[in-house]
Amino acid sequence: MKKLVLLAVILITYSGHAQTQEALVFLDAKENVSASIANPISILTQEAIDRKMMHDVSIDERDVPVTESYITTLKAQSGITVHSKSKWMNAAYVSGTQAQIENLLNLAFVTEIEFMDPDLNLFPAPNPTRDKFEIENMQGRVVYDYGAAANQIEMLAGDYLHEQNFSGEGMIIGVLDSGFPNVVGNPAFSEMISENRLLGTFDFVLDQVSIGGSSTHGTKVLSDMGAFMDGQFVGTAPKASYYLFRTEDAASEKPVEEAYWLEALERADSLGVDVVNTSLGYQDYDNPNYDHSYQDLDGVTTLAARAANLAFEKGMLLVTSAGNDGGGFTFVGTPADAIGILTIGAVDSDGVYAGFSSIGPTVDGRIKPDVMAQGASAVVVDQNGNITTNSGTSFSSPIMAGVVACLWQSRPEARNYQVMQIVRESASLFSNPTDEMGYGIPNFEDAYNAMQALGIEEVFLNSNFALYPNPVVDSFNISFPTEISSAVIYVNSITGKLIRKQNIYKDNNKIDLSNLASGMYLVAVKSQELTNTFKVIKQ
Known part of the structure; x- marks a missing residue:
């Protein structure tokens, strides 16, 4: 059932309805969720996917973008301004009068509304804005070594x-x-x-x-x-x-x-x-x-x-x-x-x-x-x-x-x-x-x-590729998980341009980077069973 979250049952005057309010508008189910999760590179960068894999963080519906047609429809509603959207909460942050925001509940894809003012009181006389950085802006200019x-x-x-x-x-x-x-x-x-x-x-x-x-x-x-x-x-x-x-x-x-x-x-x-x-x-x-x-x-x-x-x-x-x-x-x-x-x-x-x-x-x-x-x-x-x-x-x-x-x-x-x-x-x-x-x-x-001293390295290395040393001077080595003996290594620039592709084996695991310029590179190690990606610093 559609509901107003945190909205007390109170008497609202006409002037209260006319004041600009701000609210979160929660939306119905997202589109293409299964397909997006099955192909995560369509919604996340490779670095994000690798970090989630390393830390055992699942890729789920919250990673899928908000359905854009919902946002377009919200923007078209009379008096409504859409300021922001959240895929994690599947919501949009909007402003408008109380009545205009409440009218959004008539849209089939709007499930709940949460006003930022839980009591919806009248807007008071404006006060001067306090400088939240007052302390930080009081400088003592000196010359430091x-x-x-x-x-x-x-x-x-x-x-x-x-x-x-x-x-x-x-x-x-x-x-x-x-x-x-x-x-x-x-x-x-x-x-x-x-x-x-x-x-x-x-x-x-x-x-x-x-x-x-x-x-x-x-x-x-x-x-x-x-x-x-x-x-x-x-x-x-x-x-x-x-x-x-x-x-x-x-x-x-x-x-x-x-x-x-x-x-x-x-x-x-x-x-x-x-x-x-x-x-x-x-x-x-x-x-x-x-x-x-x-x-x-x-x-x-x-x-x-x-x-x-x-x-x-x-x-x-x-x-x-x-x-x-x-x-x-x-x-x-x-x-x-x-x-x-x-x-x-x-x-x-x-x-x-x-x-x-x-x-x-x-x-x-x-x-x-x-x-x-x-x-x-x-x-x-x-x-x-x-x-x-x-x-x-x-x-x-x-x-x-x-x-x-x-x-x-x-x-x-x-x-x-x-x-x-x-x-x-x-x-x-x-x-x-x-x-x-x-x-x-x-x-x-x-x-x-x-x-x-954390006791997680042995378990991690037994089930993942690892790269060492990093930063790299001339070359690095790849250690293999227990059940994998060969893989393909891809060296990419930080912008994603492929620089090198090479087969690598458990008993021949050194990669020479001596001919590359100093900087950061993305190195992906792929086998049929597993892919790990590393950010590598070439000195």
Whole structure:
């Protein structure tokens, strides 16, 4: 039976019906589901398929795109604007008057409606939009050498991972933020650009490839992971590859931004992203009718929390900022409340809790934030290539996300939940967590040792091809599963162009790459029974 989700039985005035509302519109069964799942390359990239296979994540109906004819019909309805769509939830995010949205229930393919304002109160008098990046935008412009940036890495023992040659090679990080001006022309990212490790961009707010956006926030966030300025500044994952997605409109605060965030996560999953950093959070909106109460922040209720949990189920590892409401709302917002997300609070350069950092627990009693990193006077590179300091959990999150990516690089076959738990268990307060600090500050040397002790490698190698060493200097070897003795190897450029095809055998398993230029390649190993694909770095 069709129903209105979360719609109370209340008296609605005519003026209430005339106000613009926002809602999720849930749709009927998708088309071509069986055919799409049987031919997953039609809906996912090969990298996404390989990541799901490696982590034993099923490809299911949620991976199939929304039926486009439904979206076309919704767009044609009087007064309705379609802002976003979600394949995971099989829904569209729309705006219109309450009556116009309710009329969508007359369409045969609309099954439910969930209003963002559960009580549908009258729209109040507008208030000035609060700058959610107020803390981050208060700069202390100084000239730093490498040592200044080193503190935020060494606090986590992230430098230990770099010393083990784990700097993010082959890992793909998705960054969801408010704008990324001048990334291509910024000297901090010149190496990323020249090595073709900026894999793609998209603005979900304006539906375009350009991601300049309404804020410089994303550029600074990206720098704490991906920047490299020799002798001056190094991010925590300087050799990773990146997708940049704008999901936030810094000029306003509306719940549609949670829908853009969901859509970006779906795009990230389909592209094979491993780690996602989100230095965004939602609790209060321009229209207070949409505000999330503390009771809403139980990890499963808000649109952003549900999106995060779906992304977690799909095998990605999400890292997010706890928020800067330590002196206001107090508690972490969303998606920081989500069960399937690693939430990062802020400390100062001495590892002491920063008073602006949002705290826990969640309303259902879970520890949040999970762990901490430097967020007070964190070192960043701005949109002009200047090294400066900003404060906020917006920067403790990418500092942590980059190190997490390097850790996962050391054992890419590990599951996302295993990596997250190992990070928590390595932290300074794991045995005695607090509301302010969660489990404390992780030690990634300890986390690395714990990762190497995971008892999953033998089972994995007995049933999969493996490639070593990676990165490659001149050649690499392929180890074979127990029951397979021959295969065909395909070496492709990162854009998918076939460079080499070669037969390979268990007793003749070396592949020479000495004639290839430095960079990233996709290597597929195929037998009749099995296919594994690897991201290979040629040095």
